[in-house]
Amino acid sequence: GTAVGVSGSNIDQNTTHPDPTFECFVDDVSIGRTSPFQFAENNWPFCNKDGLPDGLHKLRIDVTVMSPDHTFWLDQIKYNPSSAVPLDNKVIWLGNTDPAIAYDLHWGEWPGGLGNITMRNNSVALVQFIGMSNFDLVHSYPHET
Structure with a gap:
């Protein structure tokens, strides 16, 4: 890879x-x-x-x-994975720094680089991909217990 x-x-x-x-x-x-x-x-x-x-x-x-x-x-x-590995019917993960994700100006880096965060309604993150339109957005709410 x-x-x-x-x-x-x-x-x-x-x-x-x-x-x-x-x-x-x-x-x-x-x-x-x-x-x-x-x-x-x-x-x-x-x-x-x-x-x-x-x-x-x-x-x-x-x-x-x-x-x-x-x-x-x-x-x-x-x-x-290596570019030679076939990815048909495979689950693909995009991290928050992947160039396929374009964030608007309301987004910023979560401290420590763990992800990106916005505190504004209607903020936009565009994901460009080729394939089926089925994907999960993994998110969390920042808090300490």
């Missing part, structure tokens, strides 16, 4: 000395990791890499867990 993203649950809220620690690698080259987050979150983006040469790649995540009370929680691995 040409891009990969790894997300998981961020349970440990210690941003100074997080446990577990991890680092992501593609083809044995570090792509780093995102900064620890101060709140517990599911599907927090751990690491991402765009612009990979089209083809096969190896993803490795090195994890160190210091406390026996902590666990590394991997939620998702997403990737952009």
Whole structure:
């Protein structure tokens, strides 16, 4: 493929000395990791890499867990498939930064790059695609409990 993203649950809220620690690698080259987050979150983006040469790649995540009370929680691995892979009858996911999505001026980036957000009625996000018109819009309401 040409891009990969790894997300998981961020349970440990210690941003100074997080446990577990991890680092992501593609083809044995570090792509780093995102900064620890101060709140517990599911599907927090751990690491991402765009612009990979089209083809096969190896993803490795090195994890160190210091406390026996902590666990590394991997939620998702997403990737952009190679251009040679047939996508007929496949589910396709578009992230908020995909160029196929055009936002009007009322949209902005959600802090941390988790998505886009608008606080105005009638804001527009246009999605260009080829295929059937069946798609799901995944959304959330920002709040902390």
